[in-house]
Amino acid sequence: MTGKSIRIDNTHISRVEGHGNIVVHMEGDRLDRVEWQIPEAPRFFESMVVGRDWSELSRITSRICGICSIGHTFASQKATEAAMGITITEQTRRLREILNHAENLQSHILHVCYLVLPDLLGVGSVLPLIETHREVVLLAIRLHRLANETCDKIGGRTTHPIRACVNGWSMLPHKKTLGEIRDDHVKALKDLKTLAEFVQSLAHKFPDFERETEYVSLTNPREYALYDGVIKSSDVKEPIQPRDYERVTNEYVDDRSTAKWTRFNRDAYAVGALARFNNNREQLSENAKAIAGQLGLSAPCHNPFMNSVAQVVECVFSAEKTIEHSQWFLDNGIKEEDRGFAVREGRGVGAVDVPRGTLFHDYTYDGKGKCVEANLVIPTNQNHANIQADMEDLVPLIKDMSVEKMNLTLEMLVRAYDPCISCSTHCVDLRRS
Amino acid sequence: MSTKPKVAFFDFASCEGCQLQIANLEEEIIGLVDLVDVVEFREVMTEKAPSYDIAFVEGSITRKKDEARLRDIRERSGVLVALGACAATGGLNKLKNVRGNLEQVRRDVYGSDWDRPHLETYATRAVGEIVPVDFQVHGCPINREEFLHVVEAFALGTNPEIPDYPVCAECKIKENVCLFHLGQTCLGPIVRAGCGAICPSNGVGCEGCRGIIPHANRNAMKDVLAEHNLTVEQITEKFNLFPLYPEVTP
Numbered sequence A: 001m002t003g004k005s006i007r008i009d010n011t012h013i014s015r016v017e018g019h020g021n022i023v024v025h026m027e028g029d030r031l032d033r034v035e036w037q038i039p040e041a042p043r044f045f046e047s048m049v050v051g052r053d054w055s056e057l058s059r060i061t062s063r064i065c066g067i068c069s070i071g072h073t074f075a076s077q078k079a080t081e082a083a084m085g086i087t088i089t090e091q092t093r094r095l096r097e098i099l100n101h102a103e104n105l106q107s108h109i110l111h112v113c114y115l116v117l118p119d120l121l122g123v124g125s126v127l128p129l130i131e132t133h134r135e136v137v138l139l140a141i142r143l144h145r146l147a148n149e150t151c152d153k154i155g156g157r158t159t160h161p162i163r164a165c166v167n168g169w170s171m172l173p174h175k176k177t178l179g180e181i182r183d184d185h186v187k188a189l190k191d192l193k194t195l196a197e198f199v200q201s202l203a204h205k206f207p208d209f210e211r212e213t214e215y216v217s218l219t220n221p222r223e224y225a226l227y228d229g230v231i232k233s234s235d236v237k238e239p240i241q242p243r244d245y246e247r248v249t250n251e252y253v254d255d256r257s258t259a260k261w262t263r264f265n266r267d268a269y270a271v272g273a274l275a276r277f278n279n280n281r282e283q284l285s286e287n288a289k290a291i292a293g294q295l296g297l298s299a300p301c302h303n304p305f306m307n308s309v310a311q312v313v314e315c316v317f318s319a320e321k322t323i324e325h326s327q328w329f330l331d332n333g334i335k336e337e338d339r340g341f342a343v344r345e346g347r348g349v350g351a352v353d354v355p356r357g358t359l360f361h362d363y364t365y366d367g368k369g370k371c372v373e374a375n376l377v378i379p380t381n382q383n384h385a386n387i388q389a390d391m392e393d394l395v396p397l398i399k400d401m402s403v404e405k406m407n408l409t410l411e412m413l414v415r416a417y418d419p420c421i422s423c424s425t426h427c428v429d430l431r432r433s
Numbered sequence B: 001m002s003t004k005p006k007v008a009f010f011d012f013a014s015c016e017g018c019q020l021q022i023a024n025l026e027e028e029i030i031g032l033v034d035l036v037d038v039v040e041f042r043e044v045m046t047e048k049a050p051s052y053d054i055a056f057v058e059g060s061i062t063r064k065k066d067e068a069r070l071r072d073i074r075e076r077s078g079v080l081v082a083l084g085a086c087a088a089t090g091g092l093n094k095l096k097n098v099r100g101n102l103e104q105v106r107r108d109v110y111g112s113d114w115d116r117p118h119l120e121t122y123a124t125r126a127v128g129e130i131v132p133v134d135f136q137v138h139g140c141p142i143n144r145e146e147f148l149h150v151v152e153a154f155a156l157g158t159n160p161e162i163p164d165y166p167v168c169a170e171c172k173i174k175e176n177v178c179l180f181h182l183g184q185t186c187l188g189p190i191v192r193a194g195c196g197a198i199c200p201s202n203g204v205g206c207e208g209c210r211g212i213i214p215h216a217n218r219n220a221m222k223d224v225l226a227e228h229n230l231t232v233e234q235i236t237e238k239f240n241l242f243p244l245y246p247e248v249t250p
Helices: A054-062 A069-084 A090-120 A134-155 A175-205 A273-283 A286-294 A304-332 A379-397 A403-416 A421-426 B017-023 B028-035 B065-075 B091-098 B102-113 B144-156 B167-173 B218-227 B232-241
Strands: A005-010 A021-027 A030-037 A214-219 A230-233 A346-354 A357-365 A371-377 B006-011 B037-041 B052-058 B077-083 B135-137
Touching: A005 A403, A021 A379, A021 A403, A030 A379, A054 A069, A054 A357, A054 A371, A054 B232, A069 A090, A069 A346, A069 A357, A090 A134, A090 A175, A090 A304, A090 A346, A090 A403, A134 A175, A175 A286, A175 A304, A214 A273, A214 A346, A214 A357, A273 A286, A273 A304, A286 A304, A304 A403, A357 A379, A379 A403, B006 B017, B017 B028, B017 B052, B017 B144, B028 B037, B028 B144, B052 B065, B052 B144, B065 B077, B077 B144, B091 B232, B135 B144, B218 B232
Parallel strands: B006 B037, B006 B052, B052 B077, B077 B135
Antiparallel strands: A005 A021, A021 A030, A214 A230, A346 A357, A357 A371
16 A cells, blocks of 8 residues: 555563563654664663672572572572583472472463463453353463463472472472372363363464574473573584574673664574474474474474464463473472582583573672672573564565554464563673673 | 542562462462452553552663553552562662662663663662652562552551561571571571561572661671671672662662
8 A cells, every 4th residue: 555654653562571671663664663672771781790609599489580580590590500501400390390390380371271272362451251152261270370380399489490400499388299290280281181171272363474584492302492401593403502602692781672683694583482483393292292283283383473472382381391390299299409509710601491482690709709790691682683673574474554553463462472571671782891 | 439448559679489389379469459459460461540649660670761650550549568579679680789880781782772772771770769658568579478468458558577587596486507606697586577488498599689787787797707718799789689788779
């Protein structure tokens, strides 16, 4: 359509974590401006942790994000453990895996059911769905509560886990609790199947848009990587060690954003559930693969809107892995372990694939265990440039839509990435000059 | 027209974990929306409203330009509640203040880009250091039960009751072994209860996220910590992880 003037200045878009703006200015076919802006107030975490004791680091950095506080806790503790030369036990690793999967389930259910479903059902929030789709809302709440209760049982608190410590736990769950967790997750598989069927019934509402990009995630020969692994890019054959993460992230400051942006082999890359699915799909469980097939998700998938679908698939995987790890404790028992270690000088990097993608914490400690340098690279930072690139490709394709519809489609694009903007601006790096 | 109180949620510099605790009320959300009208909550809904009976504000103020948005919310709200540690006391965000020189903080973080205008920052302030606050919900994160109690009290037109006694009281009720007896340290004696002594109950000393109780004896607390072999530097760090010194303000 010629002569049409489009002006979208959508400040602080809703149903995302943190503050982001969408700006589109278009005169006829001339696209003057397409911008994904991050005006969120930065918090300067890397500066806050300097001079603090190793024992406080994960307590402080957990507070970067309410939704992925567990992922931050583990990336932080892994970085400290790498710096101090600590190898954790199998018990500690498996408990962390359970907690990490619980966070993955909690975060994905929150995103898919509370933030994305309203778009697919044409309402402004989940609240009207309490009347119109009560069974689905109750199902979502059941799954969300299960994930949160698992966080309580293992971590001591739903958000900002208390029990998780460097080299172990301040308190261990009872074996009976692990039995409950296993049984509850077995029951949850039925709810997840129902949820997948409901999402499948709405899948045609996801915009049909594709843009190939570079997909970055962790990868692990043992399993579909979340808690641990090395870095994999869809553009690079060889895996990259977490300690070399800066080769991948290449952070830079952009005027559109208080959050830093990243680039690797192209102008932008994507992290998150879809990137993990594209890179590691073969390692998913049979059940998760079947749900992916049912939802029409096959790799490689270049439609960013399908990230929400990949999250549904991962929910099934996380529930199944939780059953497996809980069973291990029922078979092997739980015992008190020594958390002691010798504090030493050094640098360590911790990488975890958290709900929104790959998270890096990088600390340098002096001989007394005080942090002297910190660098944190957050999944949403790594997605900002990709969101921008998607918008630039998408806007010309939808220019004939009404402004309202175009705005909604762009909001849906941003929401698909499940951005955690608080995270991305709270984490900017510190380099001692 | 609905006579239910109109409730809104807003956030400034924070992790939004306190608003997340509202989603974490799970089934009780349904009861909550029967009691109040949630008219604005950007994190979960698209709708907006011109005025509010109760505004919950999460987060600290960390730059000049956010003050106007906060003042506007204040003007349009009957009751304004500071939600969580970042809003109530400045919380962990005030660690930036004790790092000292803000130019250095910005240089540390953004390197040679430090003075680009959109990266402005100033010393962290609690919400109450900018506008009058009617009520504070403490904690990092908030306690969901306490939040429900606050909303119910407002809906019934009464004042919520928030403890002004220390965490130790709740810890004793839980029959926990005192962490000092186990060779650890804890700020429970001077920090506001209401969390159910959640950290000590999970084997970790109180970090002070709910702020200091009225008339607390800081010096006695310092003596106890010193008797348990903490250095002056370590004691200071414990006191400023969450700001327990009122003087640590801009």
